[in-house]
Amino acid sequence: IKGQYGKHFAVYDENLRNQLLREQAITDSMEAALAEEQFLVYLQPKYTAEGGCLAGAEALVRWNHPQWGFLSPAEFIPLFEKNGFITKLDQFVWERSCAILKRWIDQGYPQVPVSVNVSRADIYQADLCDILVGFIEKYQLSPSLLHLEITESAYTENQEQIIDTVNNLRQRGFIIEMDDFGTGYSSLNMLNEMPLDVLKLDMKFIRNETAKPADEGVLRFIMGLARWMDLKVVAEGVETKEQLERLNELGCDYVQGYYLAKPMPAIEFENLLKSGQ
Numbered sequence: 001i002k003g004q005y006g007k008h009f010a011v012y013d014e015n016l017r018n019q020l021l022r023e024q025a026i027t028d029s030m031e032a033a034l035a036e037e038q039f040l041v042y043l044q045p046k047y048t049a050e051g052g053c054l055a056g057a058e059a060l061v062r063w064n065h066p067q068w069g070f071l072s073p074a075e076f077i078p079l080f081e082k083n084g085f086i087t088k089l090d091q092f093v094w095e096r097s098c099a100i101l102k103r104w105i106d107q108g109y110p111q112v113p114v115s116v117n118v119s120r121a122d123i124y125q126a127d128l129c130d131i132l133v134g135f136i137e138k139y140q141l142s143p144s145l146l147h148l149e150i151t152e153s154a155y156t157e158n159q160e161q162i163i164d165t166v167n168n169l170r171q172r173g174f175i176i177e178m179d180d181f182g183t184g185y186s187s188l189n190m191l192n193e194m195p196l197d198v199l200k201l202d203m204k205f206i207r208n209e210t211a212k213p214a215d216e217g218v219l220r221f222i223m224g225l226a227r228w229m230d231l232k233v234v235a236e237g238v239e240t241k242e243q244l245e246r247l248n249e250l251g252c253d254y255v256q257g258y259y260l261a262k263p264m265p266a267i268e269f270e271n272l273l274k275s276g277q
C-alpha cells in the first residue's frame, strides 16, 4: 500500500512539475514573443440574427510560437492574468484592432465595429481610459467603433470602482459589452446599476451538451429583460442551424459562432467585408 501511494504521488508530482515547467517556459518567452510579433489578432465575424448581415467582429489573440506552433488562449491568458502580462498584451491587441479599423476606413470598406476583450486586470489600471482614448485619437476613429467586452465575473469585485471606470469609458463614447453573461455572478440589482450597452450570452445556454431544459425559460427572461433595459443581445458559440433559428426566434440581435464563421486573420475578414458577407 505504501508503495502504491508513493507511485501516485510520483505521478502527481510529475504532472505538476511538467505544468510548472510549461508555465515557466511561457513566462520566459512572452516578452520576446510580443517584440517579435508572434502574437496575432484574429477576427471572428458577428452577424445580425435576422438577416445574416455582417455586423462586426471580435478580436481574439493568437500566439504563433516558432517551436510550439499555435497555442490556445485558454492556456496562456489565465497565466498572463496571474503574472500581469495581460495588460501589455491587451494593449497590443487594442492598438492592432484600431489599426485594422483605420485601414478599413482608408480602403473605403464598409464600417463595422470591432469588440476587444478587456481583462479584469486592465480595469484596475488607473490610466485605462487615457490609453484607449489615446489609440482612438492616434488612428482618428470614432470610439463607437471599438466595443469593450468585460466579463461578467469582473463586475463582482470592487463594484464601485468598476462602475466608475466603465461609466468613464462609456462617457467617452466606447460601447460596453458584458461578456459571458449568465455565468451566475451578477444580480438583477447590479445589472440595473451597471453602465452597459450589450449583453453577450454565455455559450452554456446555447450548446446542446450544457443547455438545460430550464435554460429556455431563463433565455426568454434575459431577452425580455434586455429589451426592457434597452440592451442588445449577442449569442456566441452558435454551432448549428437549429441553434441559430432558435436564437432568432427568441429575439436575439446578433450571433457569433463556428456555424457562421471561425476566428480568422484580418486579411481574410477584409474579404468578407468587401463582398458584404
Ligand code: C2E
Pocket: 044, 059, 060, 061, 072, 073, 074, 077, 086, 090, 093, 117, 118, 119, 179, 180, 236, 237, 238, 239, 256, 257, 258, 259, 263
Ligand atoms: P471569450 O471572450 O468568451 O471568446 C470566445 C471564445 O469562444 C473564443 O475562444 C472563440 O474562438 C470561441 N468560439 C467562437 N465560436 C465558437 C463556437 O461556435 N463554439 C465553440 N466551442 N467556441 C467558439 P478563444 O479564442 O480560444 O479564446 C478563449 C478566451 O480567451 C476568450 O473567451 C477570452 O476570455 C480569452 N481571450 C482571447 N483573446 C483575448 C485577448 O486578446 N485579451 C483577453 N484579455 N482575453 C482574450
Ligand code: CA
Pocket: 058, 117, 149, 179
Ligand atoms: Ca469575449
Ligand code: CA
Pocket: 179, 180, 200, 202, 203, 236
Ligand atoms: Ca464570452
Ligand code: CA
Pocket: 151, 180
Ligand atoms: Ca470567457
